[in-house]
Structures are given as C-alpha cells and as structure tokens.
Amino acid sequence: MEKELLHGTLEVLILKTLSWGPMHGFGIGRWIEQLSGNELRIEEGSLYPALYRIEKKGWVDASWGVSDNQRRAKYYRLTTEGRRQLHKNADTWSTFAHAVARVLGAKQQPAS
C-alpha cells in the first residue's frame, strides 16, 4: 500500500511537471526538486521506472530530441489522457494530503 501510494504520488508530480511542456527525465527530476523547495529529493532509481510506467499507461509519450547541452535526450510529453489523469489525481491527492496534514497536526484525541 505504501509503495502504491508513493508510486502514485511520484506519477502525479511528473504529470504536473510535464503540464508546462515537454521535458527529459533529468529535467523532470530537477524541476520537482526545485518546486518542492528542495524538500523532495527524487531518486533516479524511482523516477525512471515511474516515467516508463506512465508511458506504458499512455499518459505520456516520448520522442528523442536535442537538449540545451547539445545532447540527444528523450523528451516526455503529456498526452490528452495524461492531462485527464493529472486533473483527476491532483484533486484526490490534495484532499488526501490535507487530510494527512490534519491528522498529523491534531492536538486532541478524538472522542469515542
């Protein structure tokens, strides 16, 4: 369950990142780190499997292009389906994250 949860989180974060435009794996990881104020460190060992997973699901597709540093890089782009998934999951996740924050921030034992 925990793993699923984490997988899901990472996937939504990737989708969110890609909603600004096509990017390669390196850039996606960097963007997430920056956006989270360097709070989140995305391990490459998780990032790439997540990218391949959502590519397989058809949420993103990829093509080869040339990066800023003049190297051949694989760029990911959000598909229509990916955009739909982002909207759906983003809501769920913010609700969930809110709920988690409320639980963890609780000062009182609930009445039974």
Next chain:
Amino acid sequence: MSTTPLWRRYLRFWGSDPGADVDDEFAFHVETRVDELVAQGFSAKAAREEALRGFGDIQQVKAICRTLAEERERTMQRTQWWADWRHDLRFAVRQLIVSPLLTAVLMVTIAVGIGATVAIFSVLNAVLLRPLPWADSDRLVFVYETWREFRQGSASVGHFHDWTEQGEVFEQTAALTRATFNLSDGEPERVSGVRVTPGYFRALQIPPVLGSYFTEAEVARDPRLVVLGDGLWRRRFAGDPSLVGRTIRLNGQTHTVVGIAPPENNMTQLAPQLFAPLVFPPQQRFNYGAHSFTVLAKLKAGVSRDAAQVDMERVTRGIAEREPKNMEGRGVNVRSYSDVMFGDFRTPAYVMLASVICVLLIGCVNVANLLLARATTRRREIAIRSAIGGGRWRIVRQLLTESVMLALLGGAAGVGLAYFGIRLLVDFGPRNAPRLQNAGLQPEVLLFAFGITLLTGLAFGLAPALRAARANMLTPLREGSKSALRGAGRDRLRGGLVVGEIAVAVVLLVSAGLFIRSAWRLQQVPLGFEVRSVLSARLALPPERYAADEAVADAYRRILEHARAVPGIGRAGASTGIPLVGGGPDASVQVEGKPFSPGSAVSPAIRLITEDYVEAIGMVRVRGRTMTASDMAAGAAPVVVVNERLASLAWPGEDPIGKRLSTWTREIDKPEWREVVGVVGDVRSFGPDTPARPELFLPYTQPPVMAWPAFQRSMALVVRVRSTDDAAAHVSSLRSAVRVVDSTLPLYEVLTMEQALGADGAGTRFSTWLMSLLAATGLLLAAVGIYGVISYFVTQRTSEIGLRLALGATPQSVLIMVVRHGATLAVIGIVIGLIAALGATRAVRTLLFEISATDPTTYVVGGMALFGIALLACAVPAVRAVRVSPMQSLAEQ
C-alpha cells in the same frame, strides 16, 4: 560522449529497440549530472560516483525500465494491428458500397461458382467420403467366385462353407441372398428383403433398435424368425414396440419377429425391408454347382485384402482339386466393401468436382480481371497512399482484405445457393448412387466451403494486389489521368488470364462434348425390344397355396386371360425375367452331339415364358417360330427358343432350328433334351451399354426341376397397350386381372419399359446433363471474360483509334485490329486448352461409351465453338471501336 556504439543506433532503423533507448536515456542523465558536478568543482571520478548514487543498482533499474518499455511496445503493436484491420475492413466495405453494380456482378459470379462447387462436393462427401456406419468398416469385404471374365460372380453353398471353415483371414463370414416376401396381415404387400446367415449381423455390429438378431442356435431350433427393418416397422406397424416377440405372416407362414434393425443395417443397394434367416439343408453342404449367394466377410484385424485374396485362392484351389468338373474356369476374387459399393461412382464424382472447380476458376479469372480494371482506376489513390507512407505490404493487405471480404460475402451467398443445388442434385441425381440422399451442408462441407472461399478470394485477389503494389508509384501521379492507363505489361497480365480461362473452358467443352456424343451413341444402340406402350408388373405366388408346378402355371394362365380381355391391351405375356428389371439365374447348356464340360459350357440366362411374351415385349423373331399356345398344352414336346448370341455360341455357322440341347437337369450326367424351334434377336437386358448375353427361353409349362422355387414362383407380366393409350394408365386393369384370380397377391416392380429404361440410363444422363451445364456456364463466363478484356482494350485505345481514323484509317482496319487482338488470345487459349484436354479427358475414358477420349470430331468442334463464341464476344467492342468519333476522342485528351 555516448557509450552506445554507433551501429547499435542503426538497429532502430528496423524497429524500435527499447534496450538501447534505456541505455541512451540513462547515459544522458548521468553525463548531464557529471557535467554539472564537474562545473561545481568535483573531480571527474567523484562526479560520476555521485551521479550514479541516485540510481541505486543501476542495472536493476535499467532492467525494470526495459521490461516496461518492451511491454508497452507489444501492446502498441497489437493495437496497431487491430486498428489496421479495422481500417482495412472499413475501407473494403466502402469500396464495395461505392460501386454497387460491380459488387453485385462480382458477388453473383463468386456465389454461383462457390455454390456449385460446394453442392457437388457435398454429394461427393455424402456418397464417397463420409465414414461408413459400421465399426471397422474398412475390414468388410465381398468374396466372389469368378468365372472366365466375370469377376463378381455369386458363390455356391459349398464355397461359402469351405471359405468360412478353411479360410484363416476372416473374423466373420455371412452369406446373403435377395428375397422378396408376401406380407399378408391386412392389405397384402410384396416386400423386398434378404435372407442372411446370422454372421451378417455380427459382421456389421450395429445394435438393433429393439429385440435382438437371430443366432445360429435360434435358427436351428426354429428357422421361422424375422428381423424387420426400421422403415417397414414404422410404416406398416406404426413402430409398435410390442411387435417384437409376436408373429407376422410371411409367404403365408407365421414368423416370429425377434428384433428391429436400424436403417444402417441396409448395407447393400437392395434396401432390404426385412431380414430372414438363410438356412442351408445339410444335403446342400457340398453343392459347388449352383452359384447364387453373395458372401460378405470381415477381415481379422491387420489382415489386408491382398492377404485375404491369397488365402482364399489357397482354399479355392483345394475345392478345384476335389471338384474339377464344377470348377473349370472358376476362381475367387476378394474385393473391399467400399470398392464394390462406391467404385462405380468414384470417377464420375471426382470428374464432376474437377469440372465444377474449373468453372469456379474461370469465374475467378473474370473477377480478377474486373478487379484489375478497377485497380487501374484506383492507381492514383494507391499511388498517393504509398507516397504518404503506406508500405507495400500494407497496400497488398488492403487489397487482399477487399477481395477476401468479397469472397466471403459471395461464399456465404454461395452456401445458400448450394443448399438448393444439393436438393436439385439429390432429386435428379442417379437413384442407384448409395447414400446420395444424405447429401447436405454437414460441418465438413461448410469447412470445405470456407476453405474454398478463402482460396478463391486469394486466387482472384492476389494478381491485382501484387500488381498494384509493384506498380511504379510515381508514374500515375506524374502523368495525367487517361494516359496513365496505358501499359503493355498490364495488358499482358489480363491477356494471360483470359488465355487461361479460355483454355479451361475448352477442356470443359471437350469433356462435355465427349459425354454428349457418348450419350447419343448409347441412344442409337438397338435394344432388341420395344420400349413404347409396354407395361410390366411382377408378382410372386406364395408356395403354400401354389406348391405344384401345375398350380403355378395355371394361375399365370388365368391372370393373362383376364388381362387380354381388357380393352386397350393388345398382347399380354409373362416371363420370369424381363430386360432392364432384374436378371435371373444362369445355367450351363449341353449341346447334343458336342462334348460337354460344365466349366467351359455356354451359360445362358434361363427364362420361363408364356406364349405371346416375345410379341408383347417386342423382341424380333429371326428364324423358326416363337412359343405358341400349343407348346403350353399338357404333354407338348419339350421345346426351347434361343437368342442369336446363344445360337452363335452353341452352333457356330449352323442352323440351330431342330437341334437339341439340355439344361438344368435332374441329374448332372443325364441330359434332358429339348428341341430348338426358334431364334429371336439379342436383347440388351442390362441396358444399352452392356452387350447382349446368351438367353434361353422355355415354355412356363415345361419348367426344369425345382425351377419355380428358384424363381420364387414369380413372373413379370408384360402387356402391350394400344399405341394411343398411356401404358401407365393400364396399371389398374392389370391389378384387377390379378385380383380376379387371387385377391391376396400384391403387384410390385410396376413400371413401363420407358420408365425402366429411364431408370437404367439415369446415371449417364445425369452426368451428361451436369457436364453440359457446367461446360455451358464455363463457355458463357469465358465469353464474358474475353468481352471484358477486348472492351477494355478498346477503351484504352479510344484516342489512338480516334487518331487513326482522323488520319484516314478505314473502319475495317480498325475492326480487324480489335478482332485480331481477341482472336489471338482465343487461339492461344484454344490450343493450350486442346492440349490440356488430351491429358484431362483420360480421366473420363472409362465413362465413355464407344467413343475415344481423343475423338477428333469432338476436339475440332469444341475448339471451333469456342473460337466462334470468342469472335462474337469481340464483335461488340469492335463495332464500338469503329464508331469512335475522332474529334470527340481527341478532345477528351
């Protein structure tokens, strides 16, 4: 700084390579990170270590990604594949809808071709291919005695017992003989049945519907047992199960019904309605002289027919050593059941299937030609498709999808047509073809239909598809519209197809010609008796009331007297055997003054006849006289009438009148002389295609010993009616003449000689008719094919013809140009076809009567007929070509 060798990248040229992609992607990541870290002051080595840290076990991560990528790749290919199919199908449907007339023409052609092929196949399947209903039916054989050139003779009691007891190859043996019975509970009825030894049921191993079959022990206690056939039981006894154990009256005697046999027990063409025990009196055990039984046997497992033949020859040699006199010229012949039953139908059935496939092929060529013509108009579309990246294989697949779909639609309609075709074939097919009525759309027939439909679709679709894919993609785009149609190669393919279909049509036409000529010759054969205005009906007298020879003769005399009194009936006679309807026993003849040995003696068919019989049936008196009433009187001198064949065999070059012969005697060495008083013309008793046999006629009042029991006290009445009367209309008067004498006697085998002859030639007539129909269809289709190609030729050259006419060419020269094109194709096709026919018609050789399979007339006429039709087919487009208006055709450019 890629670590991937350059050549690996080229692998992607042939398709994606997920492994390499993952390597490249990870390499990019690591290198970018290293650059970054080095810029921050890390050493190259430290930077690389730092960069790799985030991956953990990089090989494992790579493996995960690679697997995911590969899975994705597979899913995508599958999706793509289905999407392509959906697209092809949608496109094909649109193509079919866009030109409904063309689609209809194509579908009808395919439906008729496939329908006819499936119908014929279903008949072939029912008659020849369906398994026999008996366990190990491939082990069933018939054992025949042979005599000179007769390979399938009946066996004697002695042979049957010796074969059974001394043979080592059989698991079961059974003797059977045809018998008819008067069934006289209620309305008297004559039913056909067989007398069988109990081994018959054990050989076939079909469980009874009810009760049981009789065994040797039961028959020994009481031979008056009977097994009823399912059909008779249902028809006459309303399927009453309590009948088993009760008695019925057969031939005036009570018989106990022991069981009911299912229809599958009908294993001969005799279609027996009941089975009675065949019992041999002990004194008959060593009778090797009277040959009247059919012997059925079941081989032991693993024994071949050849081995059985060898073993039977051994046993039969033993008989010959003990009985040299009876065995002269005799041998033994073991034949498999299916050969005997289906052998005669194999060749015609396969010839018909081959012919109908020829028609289907011709149809395919026409369809291919039409599709080729359409492909030409679609060349631009196809060129555009391939220019924007449609692979060659995709285009072939697209076109093949179209033609296979067309074939499937046509095939489905064809199966519908086949349903009716089968009904026609069963209704009009030869009655004697075993199992013909079972023909239908069985699963294996439908499978065949499906297979042949797919093959058809590929056959007519492949040429246009490959051609379209091979065509130069750019030419049609670069050139205009019309000139793009010109292409010598395309014409050559279409021409080749037409040549092929003409050749196939010639083969069909020549085969049909041979059949027709053979049938015509058959019709010209003099039968030796009169067919028109002759009615015959058979009856048999029950032994218990007509035991004595005199009683039998008296009954027939009185019946005939009553028959002659009927107005409209001219001559009335009777014979124990009449032409075309059943035969009769043979007996060897001893000629006075000549050495006699039973084996080499002449064995004519023996017939007991009344006065007037020869006249009634319309046989020709050649010499002397025929039987008169005085020959029939009590105490008259023993006389015989012989036919010409017998006369020439017994007294070659001599006048037989006044000579004496002896036959069917009480004792083998004591001749009973009878004087020849007349010679009659030969009669083709077994139909026009079988030569006349020797025949011997005795007065019915002078029967040889035990002759009436041997003939089952049965005679066929033959009456000749006024030529203005319908012979069939006199059945009731004949029936009442019999009823006056004995109201319990049923009439059977009631038919006019015209009907008898019709039934006899039914098989030949049917194949001739079918063959002619197929050839006509083939001819028509070939004509349509050549018409199509020449029309196309003219359409293509409209501007050229217009130019020629404008430059002063005469209409004749244009006409000749067009017709010459068609005639060239026709002549090539005809020549190829005639050569092919020489080979192909060898298959029908055995089906032809007195005509060679290489009969020059048929070939010449067949070739000319096709040439004529081809010229006619060219004429229409040729005339259109002449009418081309030069101005208009040039303006169109």
